[in-house]
Amino acid sequence: xxxxxxxxxxxxxxxxxxxxxxxxxxxxxxxxxxxAEVVAIVDINAEAxxxxxxxxxVPQVFTDYREMLKADVDIVDICTPNRLHTPVALAALKTxxxxxxxxxxxxxxxxxRQLGELADRxxxxxxxxxxxxxxxxxxxxxxxAATGALGEVYHARVRAMRRALLPISPGFIDSRLSGGGPCMxxxxxxxxxxxWMMDFPxxxxxxxxxxxxxxxxxxIPGKWGEWDRSLFDVEDFAxxxxxxxxxxxxxLEAAWxxxxxxxxxLSFQLFGKGAGVxxxxxxxxxVVNGSFCQGTLSPAHAAASPHHQEIRAFFKSVADNxxxxxPWTETIRVIAILEAIATxxxxxxxxxxxx
Ligand SMILES: NC(=O)c1ccc[n+]([C@@H]2O[C@H](COP(=O)([O-])OP(=O)(O)OC[C@H]3O[C@@H](n4cnc5c(N)ncnc54)[C@H](O)[C@@H]3O)[C@@H](O)[C@H]2O)c1
Numbered sequence: 001x002x003x004x005x006x007x008x009x010x011x012x013x014x015x016x017x018x019x020x021x022x023x024x025x026x027x028x029x030x031x032x033x034x035x036a037e038v039v040a041i042v043d044i045n046a047e048a049x050x051x052x053x054x055x056x057x058v059p060q061v062f063t064d065y066r067e068m069l070k071a072d073v074d075i076v077d078i079c080t081p082n083r084l085h086t087p088v089a090l091a092a093l094k095t096x097x098x099x100x101x102x103x104x105x106x107x108x109x110x111x112x113r114q115l116g117e118l119a120d121r122x123x124x125x126x127x128x129x130x131x132x133x134x135x136x137x138x139x140x141x142x143x144x145a146a147t148g149a150l151g152e153v154y155h156a157r158v159r160a161m162r163r164a165l166l167p168i169s170p171g172f173i174d175s176r177l178s179g180g181g182p183c184m185x186x187x188x189x190x191x192x193x194x195x196w197m198m199d200f201p202x203x204x205x206x207x208x209x210x211x212x213x214x215x216x217x218x219x220i221p222g223k224w225g226e227w228d229r230s231l232f233d234v235e236d237f238a239x240x241x242x243x244x245x246x247x248x249x250x251x252l253e254a255a256w257x258x259x260x261x262x263x264x265x266l267s268f269q270l271f272g273k274g275a276g277v278x279x280x281x282x283x284x285x286x287v288v289n290g291s292f293c294q295g296t297l298s299p300a301h302a303a304a305s306p307h308h309q310e311i312r313a314f315f316k317s318v319a320d321n322x323x324x325x326x327p328w329t330e331t332i333r334v335i336a337i338l339e340a341i342a343t344x345x346x347x348x349x350x351x352x353x354x355x
Contacts, residue, residue, distance in 0.1 A: 011318060014040040014073040014097075016065050016088050017080035018052035019171070021102060025131075025307035026077055027056045032308055033315050036075070042068045069095045075318060077311075078102060081171030082179045086111040089126070093118045098125040100314045104188045105328070107179030109336045109355065116328030127314045127324045128331045132193040134309035137282045140297050144277070144284075145197050151274025156250040158194050158268040160186040164220050165264060166236070166256040168227040173215070173234060181234030183210065183338050186266060187254035192326075192334045193279060194250070194268040200330050201244035207350045208341030210235035214257040223263070240341035252337070 013030055015022055018041050030038050040060040043049035049061045062068040065088050069076075076092035078085055078101040086106045089099045093115065105128035106112045119126035132138060144150075160182060171177045172185060195201070214220045215236040216229055236257045242250040268279050275286035282297040303309070313325040332355060340351040 008035065008319070011036045011074045011315065012039045012072055013037065013075045013077055014042065014068050014071070015052075015058075015077045015079060016042045016068070017078060017084070017102075018043040018045075018048045019079060019169075021307075022077075022079035023052055023055065025305065026079055026311065027052065027058075029305065029308040029311035030077070031056065032304075033312060035319060036315055040068050040071055040073060066091060069097070073097060075100065075315075081177040082107055082184060083177050086115065089115050090118065093122060093124055093126070096122065096124065098314075098318045100127050100129060100311065102129045103192070104128070104179070104184050104335060104338070105331050106335065107184060108339055109332050112328055112332040112335050116332065119324075119328065125314065125317050125324045126328055127310075127317070127326045128192075128328075129307070129310055129314075130189070130192045130196075130326050130331075131306040131310040132189045133196055133326070134306035134313070135280060136303045137280050137297070138193055138196070140282060141277055141279055142197050144297055145199075145270075149275055150270060150272030150277065153198050153270050153272045154248055155271040156194050156198060156248070156268055157271075158187075158190045158250060158252040159265050160190045160252075160254040161258060161260060161262075161265045162186070162256050163260050163263050164223045164257055166215065166222045166224060166227060168222060168225050170228070170231055173227055173232045175233050178234060180338065180342060181210070181236055181238065182254040182256045183235065183238040183240075183252075183341055185254075185256075187238065187252060187338060188334060190266050190268050190279075191252060191337060192331075194270070195330070195334060197268075197270060197277075197279070198248065200333055201246045201248055202355065203242050203333055203337050203340070203353050204245050205243040205350055205352055206240055206337055206340035206344055208238060208240035208344040210238045210342060210345040212236050220257045220259075222257070235345075238341055238345070240337065240344070242337055252341070 042062040076097045237255040240252045277284040285294040
């Protein structure tokens with residue numbers, strides 16, 4: 001089928017995993033791109049695949065992604081539980097498909113490297129779906145940081161802390177499917193956005209701790225419902241301290257359950273020698289001519305869903321053969337930090353990162 005430009009055929013997309021994020025964001029996001037069409041949906045749960053296909057008028061339904069890969073498809077968009085990301089992405093890349101994949105791209109640095117090197121060898125696009133980069137305030141802070149306004153950034157404070165928002169499905173709480181708890185699930189969002197603002201300094205040493213403080217008991221009732229406590233084998237709280245090669249440091253905290261006022265605090269703060277800035281509020285603080293000043297960088301703008309922007313950016317990179325908007329060489333630094341927090345927690349030691 002030809003696109004509205006009459007020049008290029010539409011890019012054909014297959015979506016793997018027809019759960020919450022696929023139906024809530026990815027399928028509507030692809031629907032808004034005139035030069036792409038979702039031609040297949042895959043889910044091991046045939047009913048879920050069929051329901052999504054009906055809702056979004058998708059012609060082909062599969063229960064096995066290997067069968068789907070025999071069809072005429074240019075792009076594979078992966079929305080399965082985390083641990084399935086690597087096998088599906090590997091199979092898609094091996095058969096010449098571009099890959100957009102939900103976060104975390106993979107749960108180990110070895111897997112990220114394997115996927116990234118394969119994509120590079122084959123000249124295919126690979127992108128981790130880090131939609132927080134597409135919030136208007138993220139672009140504004142990054143642009144402002146690029147002017148040098150922050151000066152040397154010497155510390156970052158990153159938080160992904162929830163009061164009682166524990167995702168209840170096995171895909172999140174069973175490590176065989178998720179590869180980790182809140183650190184991998186939501187820490188990855190704020191960490192990626194923060195490192196992006198910092199221009200991705202190289203992490204060199206990490207200490208961390210992971211605990212299961214509440215999830216095995218009933219002290220904090222989950223606002224998203226009950227979960228299977230016998231299946232729960234990931235942390236519900238994690239904290240890490242990171243040293244970067246350029247001398248900067250970072251603290252990172254992530255939790256699904258804990259005693260705090262806010263339902264969710266997904267935020268970071270950058271401390272520079274010229275100014276400090278808060279994300280996502282866009283507030284900043286500095287001193288000008290000896291006087292304290294503060295303000296807000298990013299006046300509220302109405303914008304499309306950041307998920308849809310991320311999908312559009314990926315589509316454009318494929319259609320125009322531009323570099324991936326989220327290069328795997330950045331993603332590997334994010335995953336290295338998350339992986340090292342878990343390793344440090346298990347070993348009780350500081351972990352050196354060699355990338
Ligand atoms: N970016 C975000 O804001 C955001 C939000 C939620 C989830 N996510 C990510 O998206 C992914 C999916 O999360 P979700 O909330 O949609 O989970 P979900 O449990 O709602 O959906 C996952 C779907 O994948 C299917 N599935 C499992 N194994 C499969 C396989 N081998 N082949 C095909 N389908 C398979 C399941 O049957 C299910 O329908 C996770 O990686 C998660 O981290 C991202």
